[in-house]
Amino acid sequence: MRSQLNQNLIVAIGFVVALIFLLASAGPLVVVGAGYRGVIMNFGQVQDEILNEGLHWRVPIMTEIRQISVRVQKTDILSQVGSKDLQEVKLDVAVNWHVDPAKVNKVYQSIGDEVQVVNRILNPAVGEIIKAAAAKKNAEEILTKRPELKAEIDANLDDRLKVYGIILDGVSLLDVQFTREFADAIEQKQVAEQEAQRAVYIAQKAEREAEAEVNRAKGRAEAQSLIQSTLTPEVLKNKALEAWDGKFPLIYDGSPLPFINVDLLGLKNSSAQQQGQVK
Incomplete structure (x- = not known):
């Protein structure tokens, strides 16, 4: 009888210890980290309340808290599209996005965590929008009018993601590649x-x-x-006299002496007039 009571007591103590251990491991307190929001699930059912950053109480076993990041995420997506002139173009796009903090519970309920957001929503939406935008431009326009292409992708993708509770922060066209022949x-x-x-x-x-x-x-x-x-004759005479050194050739070769017809005759006439005046 006493041994049976001892066994029952040991079982009860073991059960209490296990229950305490379970409660301790589950923890009545939960800390939501910076840049996260807590999605509350009671027995797996998503609740309307969202936990902000900080320390929160929860009911062990019944309540589970799923933390979802609301920080800006960067996702690189490489899309192969066709241009208006049927050229093959590869666009490397970087998308910055984050989950709307006020809708994390709806996002988690309908889509899942961040990885599932990328796989289920972001990749298909970006691929579809890029293909539609690139098909409106020639391959050369895709290269030369990148700001216009980026703006169109940005606007269309923003409208698409808002429906799912995802906020678009920006789109960047990192690289544009063409076929070797077109390049x-x-x-x-x-x-x-x-x-x-x-x-x-x-x-x-x-x-x-x-x-x-x-x-x-x-x-x-x-x-x-x-x-x-x-250049009048008088000017030519003066220039010639300025250039003449005043010497006649020592050997006469039969050529006319310089300035004889102009200057010497004038000098003779002047000398004869002066002699007549003296007499």
Whole structure:
């Protein structure tokens, strides 16, 4: 009899210890970390109340708290799309997003945690929106009008994610890749445009140089014409006398002596007049 009572007492003590251990392991207190919100589930049923950051009470076993991050998440998505001119384009897109803190319970109930948000909502939505936006532009426009493409993706994706309680913080086009053939064609086109611009520059430079040469020639011609118009016989005589050193050639070769017809005759006439006046 006594041994039976001892066994029953041991079983009761064991049950109490196990219950205490279970309650202690479950914990009546829960801490919601910074940047998170707590989703309350009573026996698996999501509640309307959302726990903010900090320390909270809960009923062990019955209540479970699931913490969901409301921080900004960054997800890189590589999409292969077709352009308006049927070119194959690969777009590397970075999407910054976060769960709406006021709707974390609805997001967790309908979608799941952050990983499931990316797999079930973000990847399909981004792929679909990028394909629709890229199909409106030629491959060259996708490259040259990236801000417009980004703005369209941003606006459409924002509207899509709001429905699921996800807030879009921004979209970045990290990289745009084309097929090797199309990239070579773009490079050849750019080289041709640069060569054409260089040819135009060379032609314009040659034209300017030709105009400058014509202007210089006109200037020289006008200068020569002006000089010729001012070179009277008297001026030529004076310049010749200024350049003459006053010496006659020592050996006469039959050529006319300089200034004989002009200056010497004038000197003789002047000398004869002076002698007549003296007499």
